[in-house]
Amino acid sequence: MTAFRVGDQVTIHNSQTGPERIATVDAFTEGNRCMVLSDGTKWRADGQRQWRVGSGYYKGPVVERTRPGDVDIVTRRRAIGVIRKFAQDLNMDSPLDAAALTRIVERIQAEQAAAPKPVDSED
The missing domain is CATH 1.10.287 (Helix Hairpins)
Known part of the structure; x- marks a missing residue:
């Protein structure tokens, strides 16, 4: 089960620069394991990394619920x-x-x- 639902407003956060983009959850695919955002990007349903990124160490942007500010x-x-x-x-x-x-x-x-x-x- 994911913490996100279709229609939720989310923010893509970079670990160094903070909030980068605002998007909306459009759909879930791959048996609800992949989350598709309104900007066309695909993320794991938990928002911790982009979908199908290589198997190496991943330290990149994450998806979080949009917070005030x-x-x-x-x-x-x-x-x-x-x-x-x-x-x-x-x-x-x-x-x-x-x-x-x-x-x-x-x-x-x-x-x-x-x-x-x-x-x-x-x-």
Whole structure:
């Protein structure tokens, strides 16, 4: 018997970086030994390792029930990745005009100004 059921929201956790992805349990196969998630990945029904990974030592991501805060962490991680990719690809040949770039900069500055300041700041 598995701790998960079809329709459960789960989080794929990496042992070093924490919550990576949010998914939903779509189905069980292989006599309820394999769990298929909404992102297409297959896991053992207990969520401890991916299905049919080689027989060697496995220390990788695991599937756990989604806990409070997991969605925020995953959303933040994804947003930071998109922003970094955007900034990395940005150069003078980019198709965005000066007005669009100025709007982006203004929004970044507004969000930074609205963010809570660290308590231990010595400014």
